[in-house]
Amino acid sequence: MPFERVWDASCPKVWSKWETNGHEWVVQDLEVGDFENVVNILLEEMYSDEVLCSLSNLREDADSVVGLKKFWAACLAQRMSLGLYTWVNGVKTLAAVNVCVASAAGENFPDIEVEGAAWKNVYLAVEYIENKQDPHQYTGLDTMLHAFGLLVKRQFRGSKLGERLLSAREPLCRFNGIKGTATVFTGPASQKVATLAGFQEICEATLKELAESGLKYPSDENRSIKLMIKLYE
Known part of the structure; x- marks a missing residue:
């Protein structure tokens, strides 16, 4: 059966919190009221930030913008995404x-059409690696937490x-009985952060390899995307 998040009166749950120089931070389930705002922020900032x-050139393809917006909305609806909040002038x-989804081996979640040539070019690169x-075969896990976008404003x-x-994926996964997470990190900065975490x-797949597979990327051997995992025993 497809994974279904139990969302009750105890939600949204807090997974981590800390203070730095008197400044409070919290990682929790993303507030449902922030879903639409998050999609707009992702669309605005990830065009240039995500490799x-x-x-x-996803920004230039109107069909892809619409398709990606629908995709992220479907991901958020599962209610497994993480929001990191702070207080600015007393306002949360x-x-x-981090847009996260739980899915089982062989499951295509969210199961919606990938619309737009540019968005398809991105999606197929993730599918390729x-x-x-x-990752399910590699780890022997049926259900894993996957992610489709991490953005710090x-x-x-x-x-x-x-x-x-x-x-914060670890307490989220443990609470929901998930023993591992897998993500494709597409740039050196995010790959470094993932290693630190x-x-x-x-x-690994170089851009040249993606180009040779028929996708529209530069034939560059020096840049690559990496599939990375973390297990929670």
Whole structure:
């Protein structure tokens, strides 16, 4: 059966909290009221920040913008995404987000059409590396937590919030009976942060390899995407 998050009166749950210089931070289930805002933030900031979206010129493809918006909305609806919040002038404010979904081996979640040539170019790159090394087969796990976008808003960068979000996957997974997480990290900065958070690389694909597979990427041997996992025993 497909994974279904139990969402009750105890939700949204807090997974991590800390203070720095008297400043309070919290990682929790993403507030349902922030779903629409999160999609808009992701669309605005990930065009240029995320490697595959940038190389695919996703911003210039209206069909892809619509398709990606629908995809993220479907992901958020599962209610497994993480929001990192702080307080600005006494107002609880979203500082960072990680769009996460739980899915089983062989399951295509969210099961919606990938619309737009540029978005398809991005999606097929992720599919390519996961077909090259299936994380479920590699780990022997049926259900794993996957992710399709981690973003720290520009005004909050420099405080290692990406690492905090990745680390918060562990209590989220443990609470929901999930024993591992897998993600395709597409740029050197995110790959470095994932390593610091304890993720292990299980597969790599250069942009040249993606281009040779028929996708529209530069034939560059020096840049690569990496499939990385972390297990929770």
